[in-house]
Structures are given as C-alpha cells and as structure tokens.
Amino acid sequence: MQKATAPSVAFFVTGPLSHREHAMATEGDASQLIGMVTLLGAAVVAVPLFKRAGLGSVLGYLAAGLVIGPYGLSLIADARTILHVAELGVVMFLFIIGLEMKPSHLWNLRGQIFGLGSLQVVLCALLLTGVGVAAGFPWQAAFVGGAGFVLTSTAIVMQVLAERGDILAPRGQRIVSILLFEDLLIVPLLAAVAFLAPAGAVPAAAAPLWQRIGTGLLSLGVLTAAGLWLLNPLFRMLAKAKAREVMTAAALLVVLGAALLMELGGLSMAMGAFVAGVLLSESSFRHQLETDIEPFRGLLLGLFFLGVGMTLDLDVVARDWRFICLGVAALMLTKALCIYAVARLAGSRHAEAVDRATLMAQGGEFAFVLFAEALRLTVISPAMSADMTAIIVLSMAITPLVATILRRRARPEPASLDGVEAPRDLRGNVLIIGFGRVGQIASQSPLARGAELSIIDNDPDVIRNAARYGFKVHFGDGARADVLRAAGARHARVILVCVDDQAAATRIVENARRECPHTRLVVRAFDREHALELVRLDADHVVRETFEAALTMGRQAVLAMGATEQEADELEAEVRGRDAERFALETAGGTFAGRALLLGDIDRIDPPRHGRKRDARPPEDGIA
Known part of the structure; x- marks a missing residue:
C-alpha cells in the first residue's frame, strides 16, 4: 500500500518520477503481489491435502x-x-x-x-x-x-x-x-x-x-x-x-x-x-x-x-x-x-x-x-x-x-464427567433473537418453565433497557450464520425468532435451518405472504404478528354484541379453521398442508354455523 502511493507523494514533493524510478516502484509492487499470491497459493494447496490425509x-x-x-x-x-x-x-x-x-x-x-x-x-x-x-x-x-x-x-x-x-x-x-x-x-x-x-x-x-x-x-x-x-x-x-x-x-x-x-x-x-x-x-x-x-x-x-x-x-x-x-x-x-x-x-x-x-x-x-x-x-x-x-x-x-x-x-475412552454438572432437566435451552416487545413476552413462558435463555439483539437501547430488569442480552446480528454459531444456536432446543424485520427474519430462518437442522424454529411473521415463505424454508411454527391479536379483538367484539362465551369460541374456531385451510392450499399447492396443521394455525375445523356460507367473508380476510 505504501509503495503504491509513493509516486503521487513524490510528484508533489520533487516532481514527476523518472521512467527508471517508476519502473522500480512498479517492480516492487509486482514483487509484493507475487509474494502474497505465493503465500496464499501455498496455503490453499497444502492445507486441504494435509487435512484430507x-x-x-x-x-x-x-x-x-x-x-x-x-x-x-x-x-x-x-x-x-x-x-x-x-x-x-x-x-x-x-x-x-x-x-x-x-x-x-x-x-x-x-x-x-x-x-x-x-x-x-x-x-x-x-x-x-x-x-x-x-x-x-x-x-x-x-x-x-x-x-x-x-x-x-x-x-x-x-x-x-x-x-x-x-x-x-x-x-x-x-x-x-x-x-x-x-x-x-x-x-x-x-x-x-x-x-x-x-x-x-x-x-x-x-x-x-x-x-x-x-x-x-x-x-x-x-x-x-x-x-x-x-x-x-x-x-x-x-x-x-x-x-x-x-x-x-x-x-x-x-x-x-x-x-x-x-x-x-x-x-x-x-x-x-x-x-x-x-x-x-x-x-x-x-x-x-x-x-x-x-x-x-x-x-x-x-x-x-x-x-x-x-x-x-x-x-x-x-x-x-x-x-x-x-x-x-x-x-x-x-x-x-x-x-x-x-x-x-x-x-x-x-x-x-x-x-x-x-x-x-x-x-x-x-x-x-x-x-x-x-x-x-x-x-x-x-x-x-x-x-x-x-x-x-x-x-x-x-x-x-x-x-x-x-x-x-489410542483406545476410545469412556466419557469423563470431570468438571461437568450432574444431569438435570435440560428443557429450556432456548435462543431468542430479538428482544423487543414480542421477544420479551415470548420469553416469559420458557422462563416460568425453568428455561435457560440465550438472547441476542442488535439494538443497544434494547440491550441496555433489558439489563435494568436482569436480562443478559448479547449484541449481535442474528441474520449472520457466524453470529448464530457463536451464540450457541447448534446447542439450542428451540430458537424463537422475534425480530420485527421481515427480511432479517427470513435470513435467520435460512441460516438457522442450515446450521442446526434439528433445532425447532418458532418464527414471528409479518403477514400471510411472509408466513408462506417461512414455511417453505422449513420453519417449524410460524406466528403472524397481527393474526392472534385480531382474532382476540374479533372475539371481544361479538361478546360485546351479546354472544355467549361458547358462541364466541365457535366463531373464533371457524375463522381460524378457514384461515388454516387457505394457508394449506397456498403453500406450494398443498405440499405443506400437513405442516400447516402442525403450525398451530388451526385448533379444530368446525362446519359453518348460523347459515353463513364459507366464502361469505370480507375481501381482505386472510391478508394479515
């Protein structure tokens, strides 16, 4: 780098370099480049051969x-x-x-x-x-x-x-x-x-x-x-x-x-x-x-x-x-x-x-x-x-x-327990990516069940605020595969993806499924299209960020109109069932229909009640 900039410095100080000086500088740059190529080439050739042997x-x-x-x-x-x-x-x-x-x-x-x-x-x-x-x-x-x-x-x-x-x-x-x-x-x-x-x-x-x-x-x-x-x-x-x-x-x-x-x-x-x-x-x-x-x-x-x-x-x-x-x-x-x-x-x-x-x-x-x-x-x-x-x-x-x-x-040795704690309930090895409003609420149930949480977020304010309440949040971009490895994703039983960035959530699922194929992925989705994309990437459980809240609001609305608790439950189950059916059909032509049921988007599918037709729904139904 220094030799490469030397001609311009010399021009301002002593005038243009002579042809011989310029040629010498060029030869020096070429010699350095040859040396770097030689070092890299030797490593690229030798190391794979020795590791393979x-x-x-x-x-x-x-x-x-x-x-x-x-x-x-x-x-x-x-x-x-x-x-x-x-x-x-x-x-x-x-x-x-x-x-x-x-x-x-x-x-x-x-x-x-x-x-x-x-x-x-x-x-x-x-x-x-x-x-x-x-x-x-x-x-x-x-x-x-x-x-x-x-x-x-x-x-x-x-x-x-x-x-x-x-x-x-x-x-x-x-x-x-x-x-x-x-x-x-x-x-x-x-x-x-x-x-x-x-x-x-x-x-x-x-x-x-x-x-x-x-x-x-x-x-x-x-x-x-x-x-x-x-x-x-x-x-x-x-x-x-x-x-x-x-x-x-x-x-x-x-x-x-x-x-x-x-x-x-x-x-x-x-x-x-x-x-x-x-x-x-x-x-x-x-x-x-x-x-x-x-x-x-x-x-x-x-x-x-x-x-x-x-x-x-x-x-x-x-x-x-x-x-x-x-x-x-x-x-x-x-x-x-x-x-x-x-x-x-x-x-x-x-x-x-x-x-x-x-x-x-x-x-x-x-x-x-x-x-x-x-x-x-x-x-x-x-x-x-x-x-x-x-x-x-x-x-x-x-x-x-x-x-x-x-x-x-050497002969294979029996596993040593030296320095290892006695086995206990290993449930709750949970990695949470994103610790905003959704991540904080989602962490409560695993904590109540005795989970050991690892939490990463890329917002310093979130990290600082969480520390006031006793949460240890590590800084890192969960969309990067190397950060997932460093955060222990391969050892987690479940990964909760709670970020509010649609593209980031998709990259996290891609990398997590490649790095730790056996870990369960529970992912926050932005809308129906995003949820479909996440399911195709093999996410285990997808939760649309507005869907459950909207169902709860609709249930409260019909209760306010005079419906009984049973009627409200039946109506909620019907809406949930219709949504699950459409979701299964939209997921790669039904390929993931069985998966959709496992996602928890449907508790049960009830027949239409009160004489309503199944297609009598608002035009925007199912977008969220």
Missing part, C-alpha cells in the same frame, strides 16, 4: 512454508518479517479465547494456572537445563536453551485443541491454564538472561528490574481500567451508528491496542489481548466481536505457521544434523516425561496425561525472542542460537504429526 492444518502450513521459504524453493526471502507480522494471529487467537473465559471462570482456574503451571514449568526447566549441561554447554547457556524449550507454542497447541473442539473441555482448560502461566514468564526470563550476561554485555541504559516490573503492572492496570469503564460505552455508541465496518475497525483497535500497551510495558502481546478478551467476556457485544475478529485471526494464524516453516534453516540442519536430531529427541522426550509425571501427580488419568505431554512437548515462538536477547547479550553463541532455533522449529513441526498418530492409536 488426516494430518491437520498446522502441519500443512509448516510444510508449505518450508517449501516456499528461503531454505526451500526461495520463493519468499524475508521469512522473519512475515513471522513478526503474523504473530498478530496468535494475539487475536488469545483475544478470542479470552472472550470465552469470564473473570469468575478464570478465577476458578487460578489453582491450575499458578499451581499446575508453576509446578510443570519449574520441573521442566530444571530437567532441560540438566540436559544442556550434560551435552557440554555452560550452565548459563544450558539454562537459556532449557527455558526457551519450556515455553510451549501457544499457537500450535491452541490450533490443535480448536480443531478437536477441546478448548472448553476440562482437559483443554488445564492446558490453556498452563499456557497462560508460560506467557507470563517472558518478562522474568528476559530479566534472568540479563542477569546471566557477562559483565559489560548489558547496556548501561537498561532499566532496573523493579522499574520494568512497575511498568508492566502499570500497563496491566491501564488496560484493566479501559476494559471496565471505556470499552462498553464505546461499542454502544458505535452500534448506534449502524456502521458495520466501524464496529470491525473498533474490534481490531481493541485487540491491537491491548497488544501494543502490553508490549510497551514489557509484557507479552498475546497476554494483553487475552486480558482484553476476558474484560469483554461479559459484554453484550461479545458475540459480535468474536465474529468480527475470527476471519483476521484465521488468516494471520495460518500466515504465522507458514512463517515458522520458512525459518527452518536447512543449511544448519544439514551441517549439524546429528546434534539437532539428538537435541530434538532428548528435549522433547525429557519435557514429555516431566509433563506426564506432573499430570499424573495432579490426578489426571493416563490417557489425558499422555495427550497433554504429547501436545506440550515442543518449544514455542517465545523462544525466538529469548534466544535473540541471549545472543545480543552474548549469553549464547551464534552457533548455539542457530541450532536451538532449528530444534525449536523441528519440534513444533513434529508435534501435530505425533499427536495425530497417538490419537489414532
């Missing part, structure tokens, strides 16, 4: 990066820059995970985060440092290498868990807790590297440890304050503007701003995004934020894996292949055994301990930061940095493959 998308990205990278076909030369930019994919992934974890839930995990996480990290660091010392390295260099390998790849582990659907499962939550603790370690580990550096290696201008810790805590405090008091008012204001692209821009601003604030404070960017997600986890805009960030997250995370594959220096591997292969085997085996022992000590079953050890046995992306700092301060040599980087990348590439093989060979 059952090896997962992560291994496909890593293999594609290796092939097109500077140590493969050299189609892409600057792998480090790509990796640095693509780290934002990890940042966005942690933001989405934060959205799933309410502060109360995170507080419940504190024992796992600090207890289980610290136990695993300390033991693994000691054992891995011992491996380095046994290999003949000074203890300082061995500690840096071991500490770098302790930091598991958050991106790879989370992607594998996401593909399995295990992130919110109890075993997945324990792994996430440990990863969060490891993300917190980057600052103290960098401080430890500076402490281990030879005299004179640390720049004199470096801030003291207490100052860096204070800066980190201040950044965390500022982010927390902004999340508690600024973000929700901001999103309410933007939602009122009804500008979708501005909401997306605001979501990106929150994620990137939180990451930048944490980086300025010396903390992990991913940790900043996670904290921002946790602070917004109880916001009414949670579902909308998740769906806005998801496309960027997926694309950048894939780019991150491509970048990791491109950084594998095959020249270094060829030169020191014996040491690197032994290093990968020794470090991964040592870390896996340590993780297994800690998991069993903490009460996990054998299968879960093996799975955790397999997933977390590799090094991670934060090791690159640690090794770069240690190299700058001469704690490790350039040769050791290159070898350890190759070991880390190879371990990251091996992990998805090993995890897939072990999962295929």
Whole structure:
C-alpha cells in the first residue's frame, strides 16, 4: 500500500518520477503481489491435502512454508518479517479465547494456572537445563536453551485443541491454564538472561528490574481500567451508528491496542489481548466481536505457521544434523516425561496425561525472542542460537504429526464427567433473537418453565433497557450464520425468532435451518405472504404478528354484541379453521398442508354455523 502511493507523494514533493524510478516502484509492487499470491497459493494447496490425509492444518502450513521459504524453493526471502507480522494471529487467537473465559471462570482456574503451571514449568526447566549441561554447554547457556524449550507454542497447541473442539473441555482448560502461566514468564526470563550476561554485555541504559516490573503492572492496570469503564460505552455508541465496518475497525483497535500497551510495558502481546478478551467476556457485544475478529485471526494464524516453516534453516540442519536430531529427541522426550509425571501427580488419568505431554512437548515462538536477547547479550553463541532455533522449529513441526498418530492409536475412552454438572432437566435451552416487545413476552413462558435463555439483539437501547430488569442480552446480528454459531444456536432446543424485520427474519430462518437442522424454529411473521415463505424454508411454527391479536379483538367484539362465551369460541374456531385451510392450499399447492396443521394455525375445523356460507367473508380476510 505504501509503495503504491509513493509516486503521487513524490510528484508533489520533487516532481514527476523518472521512467527508471517508476519502473522500480512498479517492480516492487509486482514483487509484493507475487509474494502474497505465493503465500496464499501455498496455503490453499497444502492445507486441504494435509487435512484430507488426516494430518491437520498446522502441519500443512509448516510444510508449505518450508517449501516456499528461503531454505526451500526461495520463493519468499524475508521469512522473519512475515513471522513478526503474523504473530498478530496468535494475539487475536488469545483475544478470542479470552472472550470465552469470564473473570469468575478464570478465577476458578487460578489453582491450575499458578499451581499446575508453576509446578510443570519449574520441573521442566530444571530437567532441560540438566540436559544442556550434560551435552557440554555452560550452565548459563544450558539454562537459556532449557527455558526457551519450556515455553510451549501457544499457537500450535491452541490450533490443535480448536480443531478437536477441546478448548472448553476440562482437559483443554488445564492446558490453556498452563499456557497462560508460560506467557507470563517472558518478562522474568528476559530479566534472568540479563542477569546471566557477562559483565559489560548489558547496556548501561537498561532499566532496573523493579522499574520494568512497575511498568508492566502499570500497563496491566491501564488496560484493566479501559476494559471496565471505556470499552462498553464505546461499542454502544458505535452500534448506534449502524456502521458495520466501524464496529470491525473498533474490534481490531481493541485487540491491537491491548497488544501494543502490553508490549510497551514489557509484557507479552498475546497476554494483553487475552486480558482484553476476558474484560469483554461479559459484554453484550461479545458475540459480535468474536465474529468480527475470527476471519483476521484465521488468516494471520495460518500466515504465522507458514512463517515458522520458512525459518527452518536447512543449511544448519544439514551441517549439524546429528546434534539437532539428538537435541530434538532428548528435549522433547525429557519435557514429555516431566509433563506426564506432573499430570499424573495432579490426578489426571493416563490417557489425558499422555495427550497433554504429547501436545506440550515442543518449544514455542517465545523462544525466538529469548534466544535473540541471549545472543545480543552474548549469553549464547551464534552457533548455539542457530541450532536451538532449528530444534525449536523441528519440534513444533513434529508435534501435530505425533499427536495425530497417538490419537489414532489410542483406545476410545469412556466419557469423563470431570468438571461437568450432574444431569438435570435440560428443557429450556432456548435462543431468542430479538428482544423487543414480542421477544420479551415470548420469553416469559420458557422462563416460568425453568428455561435457560440465550438472547441476542442488535439494538443497544434494547440491550441496555433489558439489563435494568436482569436480562443478559448479547449484541449481535442474528441474520449472520457466524453470529448464530457463536451464540450457541447448534446447542439450542428451540430458537424463537422475534425480530420485527421481515427480511432479517427470513435470513435467520435460512441460516438457522442450515446450521442446526434439528433445532425447532418458532418464527414471528409479518403477514400471510411472509408466513408462506417461512414455511417453505422449513420453519417449524410460524406466528403472524397481527393474526392472534385480531382474532382476540374479533372475539371481544361479538361478546360485546351479546354472544355467549361458547358462541364466541365457535366463531373464533371457524375463522381460524378457514384461515388454516387457505394457508394449506397456498403453500406450494398443498405440499405443506400437513405442516400447516402442525403450525398451530388451526385448533379444530368446525362446519359453518348460523347459515353463513364459507366464502361469505370480507375481501381482505386472510391478508394479515
């Protein structure tokens, strides 16, 4: 983008570009475009092939990066820059995970985060440092290498868990807790590297440890304050503007701003995004934020894996292949055994301990930061940095493959009830879309029967007013399939579509029937034509918004004219029956006639009474 605008800027400053300068700029633009096409093409070809082979998308990205990278076909030369930019994919992934974890839930995990996480990290660091010392390295260099390998790849582990659907499962939550603790370690580990550096290696201008810790805590405090008091008012204001692209821009601003604030404070960017997600986890805009960030997250995370594959220096591997292969085997085996022992000590079953050890046995992306700092301060040599980087990348590439093989060979386990509440009456798993006048009234009966409601609406005023009466309404456009998924439509027993927008109701039914074909759909229709359209889309129960009210008014009218209750009931049943018959005939030539009876538009069909003919009705009858 910048190069594309450079000619116009140069024209105003220095006059028109020469033909040679213009040609060079054009060549630069073409080179960038070729690079982007190469990255996208490699992902589009490799990932489906690897997923079809059952090896997962992560291994496909890593293999594609290796092939097109500077140590493969050299189609892409600057792998480090790509990796640095693509780290934002990890940042966005942690933001989405934060959205799933309410502060109360995170507080419940504190024992796992600090207890289980610290136990695993300390033991693994000691054992891995011992491996380095046994290999003949000074203890300082061995500690840096071991500490770098302790930091598991958050991106790879989370992607594998996401593909399995295990992130919110109890075993997945324990792994996430440990990863969060490891993300917190980057600052103290960098401080430890500076402490281990030879005299004179640390720049004199470096801030003291207490100052860096204070800066980190201040950044965390500022982010927390902004999340508690600024973000929700901001999103309410933007939602009122009804500008979708501005909401997306605001979501990106929150994620990137939180990451930048944490980086300025010396903390992990991913940790900043996670904290921002946790602070917004109880916001009414949670579902909308998740769906806005998801496309960027997926694309950048894939780019991150491509970048990791491109950084594998095959020249270094060829030169020191014996040491690197032994290093990968020794470090991964040592870390896996340590993780297994800690998991069993903490009460996990054998299968879960093996799975955790397999997933977390590799090094991670934060090791690159640690090794770069240690190299700058001469704690490790350039040769050791290159070898350890190759070991880390190879371990990251091996992990998805090993995890897939072990999962295929593992015996099926009985379902675990760990962390799951005892079964109770599961009736009332109800999703309500639209919480205006109709939605509020429709919610009363499910609530009275003990239903658990999920409610989404795209009007900030409705959300704010509902909160005064104790209703938790989430912000989101129910006409979007991704919002329906995020709101849990697939797990609902019934979806009440109560929106007052005819087109939106139709799109909701289309998407809901495609996303969750077995969920019952009860839909508010605008008029007869809209009701016919909804039935053809396979809605289970259609209620015209004026029909029932008009029947009630007509019943009160004949009562006021002197009719008895029985006569009023019979007249109402007759009108309802005639309407149901016409509705069945109009629905695709009678194809849905049986369905129309199930819709509840007819209680019973009585013969005409009081000598009236069945076609003696007002011309507009049945329009509503």
